[in-house]
Amino acid sequence: MLYMLQRNALYLLTALVFAFSLNSCGNPETDPAESESNPVLMISVDGLMNEYIERNETPNFDRFISEGVQAEYMIPVFPTKTFPNHWSLATGLYVENHGIISNSFYDYELEARFSYGAPDEQHDSRWWGGEPIWVTAEKQGKTSVNFFWPGSEATFDGLQSTKWVDYDGSIPDSTRIDSIAAWFNPEGEVQADFGTLYFSFVDSQGHRYGPDSPEVDEAVKEMDTLLGYFMEKLDEAGLAEELNIILVSDHGMAKQSEDKVIFIDEIINLDDVDMIDWSPVAMIRPNEVETDQIYNSLKENEENYRVYLKNEMPERFHFSDHYRIPEIIMIADVGYSITNRDNFEDRGVVPGMHGFDNMEPEMFTFFAVNGPAFKENEVAGPVESVNIYELISHLLQIEPAENDGSLDKVRMFLKE
Template identity: 45%
Template sequence: MKKLLLILLISVTVAGCTNQKSQDNRDSDKVLLVSFDGFRYDYLSKANTPNFDKLVETGVISDGLIPVFPSKTFPNYYAMATGLYPENNGFVGNNMYDPEMDARFSIGNRDAVENPDWYEGEPIWNTVEKTGKKAGTMFWVGSEAPIQNMRPTHWKVYDQSLGDSARIDTVLKWMTYDNQDEVDFATLYFHFVDSEGHRHGPDSPEVIDAIERADDLIGYLVQRMREAQIRDQTNILIVSDHGMTEVSRERIVVLDEMINPDDLEVIAYSPALMANVKEGKLEEVYNTLKENEENFRVYRKKDIPDRYHLKNHHRIPDLLLVADLGYIINSREYFDSNPDYPSGGTHGFDNQEKEMHALFVANGTDFKNGFRMKEFQSIHLYEIMTHLLDIDPAETDGNIDSVSVMLK
């Protein structure tokens, strides 16, 4: 009888350990990367955000997330994905010209967006998949192209009309399949904070409404994760690509007052204006702009400051003009034909400008509780995520040691 009881006790103990191990294997190491486009570092202080506040109280917040330059959407999301500066991952702007491909990239050109030739480096979802784990991307720059002839297990073509809760529900389904398609790493993306910032400016009531809408979504996300029993086993990182600042008609730089705009072939527009110059006119145009530097700075490609990490790539054109914070550069013809331009808010300015800095909040079992840290560069996010997933990173410009203070 005693022997039978001992056998039964051992069987129950082994079964319990096996079930616990199975649960731990399924749910451990999950990472969810959530981004609200254009969510400035200080937006949480502008509105009532109880759901964000709970995550901050039991997790980590930084004084800001420093974007790469230019502080535009596509370069920053791809820098986060690869841990590489623009000059090392090829993504130097929302608009680009590649002289070797003799091709142009714009964010509205679907053929270009889905062409892997534009994307260099290794995005996080490829790193995840190469280890045998699974990734799912809900709208992340680069995830619509077969980079390195690979795709994440789950991905979506960008569809701005897809509802907020539907995005969350889809990603949580990917994270809870309980089969070979269940993901260990996932992304979520929402555009509306940036849209309201552009239309109305960062201090507008519309932006406050957008911040509170984002907070409601965080509440919904956490609730749904708890219902799916994955909240306690998932590290959440909430980020943004850049900040936002006010612009107005009173702060403009008119090219015609210095040079003939027809001498420029503009590749990317203000406030980080990139342009090639008509053959034989580079020095003349550069010297004239340099003599008239007021409310902007001009650089030849070879003179672009090293801290921008932008000049060592063939997609960088002859000239870079960087407007001072809040100023916009364009031609007289463009300003005259658009009398309400500029207005509202924009970004793209020097990434050292505090108003360009973005949000960073993290919460999960691997993060400290109630910890506030200094601002850090967004290129370190890739290293944080591979560390949390316990996978080997590709070569990057980031360094986990720069941000490990946030980890337990």
């Protein structure tokens, strides 16, 4: 879908002439003649699964769900890692169309490595394909804000959100909530139309202790308390009946053990390849050795994993048509780790991991909505994460950028 060139030019020119304060960008004023829409907030709780809610006392999640609509589960994109999935939620694109192929990877054209922990990469728009929903909104006169979201630090067509924050895990969760509530306050300085909010600690505990651990349960209860605090802040700001909230996660979590390990260095010579990524999806770029030779060695030993040439990847993965994706893809079965003997001896394996096939139930994730645009006290069927961009565009009454999603696939959440 294409925007009118004149309109784009007007918004871009207006944005560029505003004075930028630290981590703040100008936003063209909304035309009062345009039709109004309720504001929208997308909250991500990294690594949250339905079963975490079901097995714990979570009164605030329960209230949120009962007053809105919960999907049976959400299907993430492949690979089921944090950065690819958050960027697909933001852009409505599959990974092969936005290029964030993992949390960390090397780009041979840019001659640089992308890493989720490196601020320079977060600010560099060359890494980030597609157009995130907050930029789509800003282009069309809406005010957007981000209190953390992968990619929100970068600039697109000269635009960012009106307010955004560099990721800093030490910022208290209550501070994030207070800031977002203030930015959405209709009496406040910003009066946001769209925003994002992100929490990582459920995922961290899942990695450290495994998805079935009491530590994960405690993290889920803590998140439930924060959700209750957030709803109180909305009440105080008079937003409880006005804000459309999309509560999502990016992936599930699977148990791992040291009994389920694939030693790739016992199958191929690692001196012959570059390992773009390791586990549970090994992305392999042969060096001087022929691709077929490496692939055939892996294929002959195919046990507890599947191996594909890039151009033979099943279409359902949407993971072949991008130059960053290397020639060979090796996908571990759920619960298995791909490593080498030295790394295993030094580090072992973490108790919980994601990244596996996105159609494995352990990778399915949480999705629920609540607000004036949505039905109440209903459960809907599964939803694919690439459709959320279209849903938000519809709620904000803006024209979406080109994407892989479909509004028809998320209409079941909306009131008639």
